[in-house]
Amino acid sequence: MLTLKPLYTPYLESLAAHPAAVLAEHPNHAEVTDIAAEVAVATLDLYAKTGATEPWLSYFAVRESDNALLGICSFKTPPVQGLVEIAYFTFPGYEGQGVASVMARELLKIAFDDYVVKAVLAHTLPEENASTSILRQRGFTLVEAVDDPEDGPIWRWALLRP
DSSP: OOOEEEEOOOHHHHHHHHHHHHHHTTTTTTHHHHHHHHHHHHHHHHHHHOOOTTTEEEEEEEEEOOEEEEEEEEESSOBTTTTEEEEEEEOOOOOSSSSHHHHHHHHHHHHHTTTTEEEEEEEEEESSOOOHHHHHHTTTTEEEEEEEEETTEEEEEEEEEE
């Protein structure tokens, strides 16, 4: 079982400054410290740009049985005109174990708990891959291929409120 741990600004600031100390409680801290520190800095930048507020945050995916960090997932912004975009990343060594699927499922629950949200969006590389399979499994539909100014060519996916 996985649980999502919200990443609040003070925690992220500590993680960016002292990653080894902050992550010491996790048994796999040595293998995820560098990537978690990078994620902390990027997430702080994202929060500054978007004005992120709960629940429209980033979350660590934590394995409940041993407190291992398995990945990170996020809302890219708070809802805008009823739309919210999700993103997820499984840490190396934990791919192919269903982590990303659980992260996507939990973000969908959070999103659709807010009646302002009419649809959830996601972007993938413009090719079939694990993420496209996860999105299809969760009920997403491929909407269009676009050239994103930040990410280049991508596929845009959408899931309407059930």
